[in-house]
Amino acid sequence: MTRKRRAFGGAFKVKVALAAVREQQTTAELASQFQVHASQVAAWKQQLLDSAAELFEDGRRKANEEVREREGDHFRGKPKKPVVGHRPGRRTAARKQR
Numbered sequence: 218m219t220r221k222r223r224a225f226g227g228a229f230k231v232k233v234a235l236a237a238v239r240e241q242q243t244t245a246e247l248a249s250q251f252q253v254h255a256s257q258v259a260a261w262k263q264q265l266l267d268s269a270a271e272l273f274e275d276g277r278r279k280a281n282e283e284v285r286e287r288e289g290d291h292f293r294g295k296p297k298k299p300v301v302g303h304r305p306g307r308r309t310a311a312r313k314q315r
Contacts, residue, residue, distance in 0.1 A: 225253070230261050237262035 233251050237244065237258050248255040 231265070233258055234261040234265035238265060 229251075233247065233253065236242065236247055236251075242250070244255045244258050247258050251258070
């Protein structure tokens with residue numbers, strides 16, 4: 218009979234990774250305590266450290282970049298044709314007659 222793969226939830230991974238970041242125990246001790254492989258403890262720790270800066274990023278900057286990317290694709294088509302005979306700042310003939 219084959220053994221099923223274990224699926225670990227996000228909360229468990231964070232718990233293990235935070236314990237590894239604290240460095241109060243060795244990776245091997247944490248691996249035996251949480252019953253996972255030592256390389257998995259190290260991988261989760263590295264993931265936590267790599268993504269920790271994203272928690273404090275300004276969400277507005279990211280949202281603005283996404284909007285620019287979406288709108289940038291929209292404006293790559295044909296350029297708009299100018300309206301013939303329209304001069305901004307000048308009165309039209311109809312307005313002059315009033």
